[in-house]
Amino acid sequence: MNSITARRRHPLARYAVLLLALSLLGGVYALLAPGGDRADAAIASGRADDVAAGKDLFAAHCASCHGPNAEGTSQPGTASGPSLIGVGAAAVDFQVSSGRMPLANPGPQAPRKRAPEWVNPDTVRQLAAYVQSLGGGPTKPSLESVDPAKGDPAKGGELFRANCIQCHNFVGSGGGLTYGKYAPPLNPATPTQIYEAMATGPQAMPVFNDTTITPEQKRDMIAYIVSVREQPDPGGSGLGRIGPVTEGLVAWIAGISLLVLAAIWITAKKRQVNHD
Amino acid sequence: MSLETVPKAIAGPSSFIDDRIGAGNFLKRNLRKVFPDHWSFLLGEIALYSFVILLLTGTFLTFWFKPGMAEVAYDGSYAPLVGVHMSEAYASALHISFEVRGGLLIRQIHHWAALLFVAGMMVHMLRVFFTGAYRKPRELNWLIGVLLLTLALLEGLTGYSLPDDLLSGAGLRITQGVILSLPLVGTYLQFLLFGGEYPGEDIIARFYSIHILLIPGLLLALISAHLILMWVQKHTQMPGKGRTESNVVGAPFYPSFMLKSGAYFLFTFGVLALLGTFAQINPIWLFGPYSPADISAGSQPDFYMGFLEGSLRLMPSWEINFLGYTLPMSVLIPALLPLGLIMTGLALYPFVERWVTGDNSEHHLCDRPRNNPHRTAIGIASITFYGLLWLLGANDWISAKFHISLYQTTIFGRFAIFLGPALAYWITYRICLGLQRNDQAVLSHGVESGVIKRLPHGEYIEVHVPPADDIAAHVRGKKEIPAIAAGPDGDGVPPKAMRTPLGRLRAKMSRAYAADTESISLDEAHNGHHDGHHDGNGHHAPAEVGAGDRKSIGH
Numbered sequence: 001m002n003s004i005t006a007r008r009r010h011p012l013a014r015y016a017v018l019l020l021a022l023s024l025l026g027g028v029y030a031l032l033a034p035g036g037d038r039a040d041a042a043i044a045s046g047r048a049d050d051v052a053a054g055k056d057l058f059a060a061h062c063a064s065c066h067g068p069n070a071e072g073t074s075q076p077g078t079a080s081g082p083s084l085i086g087v088g089a090a091a092v093d094f095q096v097s098s099g100r101m102p103l104a105n106p107g108p109q110a111p112r113k114r115a116p117e118w119v120n121p122d123t124v125r126q127l128a129a130y131v132q133s134l135g136g137g138p139t140k141p142s143l144e145s146v147d148p149a150k151g152d153p154a155k156g157g158e159l160f161r162a163n164c165i166q167c168h169n170f171v172g173s174g175g176g177l178t179y180g181k182y183a184p185p186l187n188p189a190t191p192t193q194i195y196e197a198m199a200t201g202p203q204a205m206p207v208f209n210d211t212t213i214t215p216e217q218k219r220d221m222i223a224y225i226v227s228v229r230e231q232p233d234p235g236g237s238g239l240g241r242i243g244p245v246t247e248g249l250v251a252w253i254a255g256i257s258l259l260v261l262a263a264i265w266i267t268a269k270k271r272q273v274n275h276d
Numbered sequence: 277m278s279l280e281t282v283p284k285a286i287a288g289p290s291s292f293i294d295d296r297i298g299a300g301n302f303l304k305r306n307l308r309k310v311f312p313d314h315w316s317f318l319l320g321e322i323a324l325y326s327f328v329i330l331l332l333t334g335t336f337l338t339f340w341f342k343p344g345m346a347e348v349a350y351d352g353s354y355a356p357l358v359g360v361h362m363s364e365a366y367a368s369a370l371h372i373s374f375e376v377r378g379g380l381l382i383r384q385i386h387h388w389a390a391l392l393f394v395a396g397m398m399v400h401m402l403r404v405f406f407t408g409a410y411r412k413p414r415e416l417n418w419l420i421g422v423l424l425l426t427l428a429l430l431e432g433l434t435g436y437s438l439p440d441d442l443l444s445g446a447g448l449r450i451t452q453g454v455i456l457s458l459p460l461v462g463t464y465l466q467f468l469l470f471g472g473e474y475p476g477e478d479i480i481a482r483f484y485s486i487h488i489l490l491i492p493g494l495l496l497a498l499i500s501a502h503l504i505l506m507w508v509q510k511h512t513q514m515p516g517k518g519r520t521e522s523n524v525v526g527a528p529f530y531p532s533f534m535l536k537s538g539a540y541f542l543f544t545f546g547v548l549a550l551l552g553t554f555a556q557i558n559p560i561w562l563f564g565p566y567s568p569a570d571i572s573a574g575s576q577p578d579f580y581m582g583f584l585e586g587s588l589r590l591m592p593s594w595e596i597n598f599l600g601y602t603l604p605m606s607v608l609i610p611a612l613l614p615l616g617l618i619m620t621g622l623a624l625y626p627f628v629e630r631w632v633t634g635d636n637s638e639h640h641l642c643d644r645p646r647n648n649p650h651r652t653a654i655g656i657a658s659i660t661f662y663g664l665l666w667l668l669g670a671n672d673w674i675s676a677k678f679h680i681s682l683y684q685t686t687i688f689g690r691f692a693i694f695l696g697p698a699l700a701y702w703i704t705y706r707i708c709l710g711l712q713r714n715d716q717a718v719l720s721h722g723v724e725s726g727v728i729k730r731l732p733h734g735e736y737i738e739v740h741v742p743p744a745d746d747i748a749a750h751v752r753g754k755k756e757i758p759a760i761a762a763g764p765d766g767d768g769v770p771p772k773a774m775r776t777p778l779g780r781l782r783a784k785m786s787r788a789y790a791a792d793t794e795s796i797s798l799d800e801a802h803n804g805h806h807d808g809h810h811d812g813n814g815h816h817a818p819a820e821v822g823a824g825d826r827k828s829i830g831h
Binding site: 108153154155157158161162165166167168169170171173174175176177178179180182183224227228231233234235236237238239241242243244245247248250251252254255256258259260262263264266267268270 | 313314315316317318319322355356357358359360373374380384388391392395396399442443536539540543544547548550551552553554555556557558559562563564567569570571572573574575576577578579582670671672673674675676679680681682683
């Protein structure tokens with residue numbers, strides 16, 4: 001008893017108590033809080049060497065903009081990137097597998113492009129594991145949870161019309177946004193990328209998390225998007241599936257031009273007047 | 277039996293009919309009616325024949341279309357919509373597209389025909405405008421034409437809304453917004469049209485009656501009046517050899533023109549069938565059923581309403597709050613002003629021109645557009661105004677496909693809508709004058725023959741020959757633009773009517789309207805023997821056209 005009594009006036013004692021209280025609080029929170037185990041689980045699921053390999057990849061390809069520890073940089077005049085702590089493995093998988101990251105040059109929006117040569121499923125997984133280890137976040141969905149065959153396209157269509165077409169158009173042909181940004185066409189996106197985009201909200205896109213749109217609903221939407229984009233156009237050429245703009249162009253350029261040519265052809269031969 | 281005698285099987289019934297309704301006399305007089313031959317005179321027939329096809333395909337569609345807004349759950353063959361709740365109208369439009377044999381083809385031909393109907397009217401109207409064919413005595417027929425165009429826009433708007441898909445709903449919502457924006461009466465009109473709150477359950481059935489009965493009836497009556505007037509007043513013709521204000525040179529209706537016109541119907545039908553087969557239009561199944569809560573990117577109307585879409589997109593958000601009432605100028609102005617300007621301008625132009633030129637004579641010979649530069653410039657400026665609005669109605673696609681910032685297209689449009697027409701006016705005016713001078717040069721110097729001659733002293737010249745007879749006659753068809761002979765610098769005191777401010781304005785406009793072209797006369801031209809360069813010292817001589825007239829290219 002005396003050892004505690006003797007040292008409770010020690011100058012460091014207050015810090016020890018504070019530390020004890022904090023770790024108690026933190027420990028209880030970690031045990032009770034929902035989803036608190038996600039980051040740990042992700043680290044556990046990704047092998048430890050994935051994180052290490054991912055860190056190397058990050059240092060080589062990402063750190064120049066996102067900072068050496070993914071904390072983000074913001075120096076005016078130079079390339080700068082946001083902090084990646086907490087964006088999750090899903091964001092990394094979406095951005096890197098679709099070629100948007102690494103960025104070729106800064107602009108209003110990162111375009112989808114062919115991924116550089118070092119990008120393959122393994123390197124993307126390692127990079128994702130590293131970013132996931134930094135602060136958690138949405139993880140890459142399982143193949144089953146994005147399988148279009150398991151979704152209900154009719155239900156997905158209603159959700160799609162309610163949530164997506166304002167920017168991405170009726171059939172996912174994309175559309176323009178403000179300040180040079182745009183909603184990209186959904187045709188090249190894989191089911192996994194569509195899911196990840198909803199979960200992480202890349203660029204101008206809002207986040208549709210699991211409470212806004214449940215994973216089952218996301219799968220329904222993927223089923224709708226995939227079924228519509230794969231379906232042939234029963235009426236002939238789809239004209240880019242962007243609605244009346246191309247229809248008007250075709251009406252004038254093909255329709256009126258053909259009929260003007262026909263009119264010129266019909267009237268080219270003049271009647272010969274016979275004076276008999 | 278010789279070829280001259282009529283077979284009994286034909287002679288019997290035809291004299292039976294002739295004895296009773298006297299059709300033979302009518303036909304004898306009218307079948308030989310002469311129609312002038314020019315390709316641009318067929319453009320109106322695009323609209324006429326599209327209308328015929330619209331009536332036929334439209335009738336087919338009514339057999340299956342249900343203009344109801346009762347909610348049903350879809351159970352047809354289009355899988356991505358099975359179980360989705362929608363209106364009867366949309367479900368029946370899907371039924372026509374996927375289950376009725378030939379239904380999709382007929383639907384698509386109907387829609388393409390609607391586009392070509394309006395587009396055909398537009399090109400026909402431009403032909404009439406730029407050649408001055410609306411002048412006395414054809415002003416009334418021009419007015420009928422303007423009315424037809426207005427009705428066609430309404431017909432298109434109602435038809436576009438009928439399938440009750442998500443795209444058409446966006447158009448319907450804008451229509452409702454425009455009605456609501458009208459001061460004082462807007463709310464009442466909206467409730468009257470929709471039978472309650474938007475969208476209600478009546479609008480599709482009401483639009484259906486308007487679309488298949490009221491407007492087509494009016495269109496049919498007005499088109500008939502349009503054709504009868506054209507028949508009675510006879511067709512205008514282009515200036516040319518042997519063509520005067522009092523004759524018509526061309527081919528008789530039977531058999532020549534009838535054959536050509538019949539062939540042109542088949543061409544129109546053919547083009548529409550091609551488009552209906554190979555180009556998908558209005559894929560309503562992709563849009564989904566209408567729900568007032570949903571809206572898609574890239575929601576545009578059909579092309580003929582595009583200019584209204586554009587003006588709505590360009591307008592700054594301006595509204596006036598007055599004594600608790602809101603006047604939404606950001607809707608009112610773009611919805612009514614361009615439409616009003618274009619339609620009123622079209623309707624009034626023949627009368628304004630007659631007032632300005634004081635020209636009260638009949639015109640049966642068309643003007644070449646270059647020979648009336650102000651009219652042509654006004655036309656091109658109007659096309660620019662319309663075209664810019666139309667183009668910017670698609671500014672989101674321009675932004676997305678060409679990677680231009682959306683706001684930049686808006687800002688560009690806000691300036692271009694004023695500067696563009698002015699610039700187009702000036703450029704067109706100068707081009708018209710240049711073309712008139714070119715005509716003058718063709719008549720006085722001849723045309724390049726392609727024969728290069730070397731003269732004994734080594735100089736190369738190109739031999740010029742007189743233009744072909746028909747071309748020369750066509751060019752010589754130019755008429756001076758009449759002007760009212762009054763003004764402060766005229767002879768003596770101007771008449772009393774010309775001394776009012778309005779009269780002075782009229783005189784000033786009249787002088788301006790005829791200016792410049794009078795100095796480019798075809799009867800006297802530059803003497804052709806000064807190395808082909810216009811020295812500008814006003815050295816005029818009567819036209820000398822001959823093979824000896826030559827232009828030096830050697831120095």
